[in-house]
Amino acid sequence: MTARRARLLDAAIEVIGAGGIRALTHRAVDAAAGLPSGSASNLFRTRDTLIEGVVERFAERERANWERLAAGAQPSSARELADLLSRFAYLSTHEQRTLTLARYAILTEAAIRPPVRAQLLATGARVNAWATGWMRAAGSADPGRDAPLIMNYWTGLVLHQLAMPDPSFDPAERLRALVEAVLTAAEAS
DSSP states (O other): OOHHHHHHHHHHHHHHHHHOGGGOOHHHHHHHHTOOTTHHHHHOOSHHHHHHHHHHHHHHHHHHHHHHHHTTOOOOSHHHHHHHHHHHHHHHHTTTHHHHHHHHHHHHHHTTOHHHHHHHHHHHHHHHHHHHHHHHHTTOSOHHHHHHHHHHHHHHHHHHHHHSOOTTOOOHHHHHHHHHHHHHHHHHO
16 A cells, blocks of 8 residues: 555544544545645545545554554453453554544444445454454354354444543453353353
């Protein structure tokens, strides 16, 4: 990806994260990137191609954030997995808040745009593979079942914090309880 393309897509993520999907225009992206008018439309001829680029870029940035956080981590227990997910939830709602808000706006867009949905399913497959592997490493007897349960809760927890910020947000206790309950239930069945 060229530096100019990345700059424009990062600016588009900022526009969406600050104002929602409706705020996304070529002109708004140019302004946010500090580039001359027409810069975004030269690379992304339509709004749809701009949105496709945004999905690609935010998936790349989230993957890099996750890999930095998880570098060398291999959770070998429910508690370690919950603690890692807690750190990622905190990062997603603080330092990476705008990126996360853009992700949720794009997820909503996927409900009405099949091409965006297909693109998200492709990038989401990698996330699902990580989650499943981590469930297995943490002791899940059924990681294919447990990963969606835990990650869907995580998604809702993060969304709730973004929508109604709690200054004392600390998801660790709730995530530990959930992860331990799910992994224990899998062992019992």
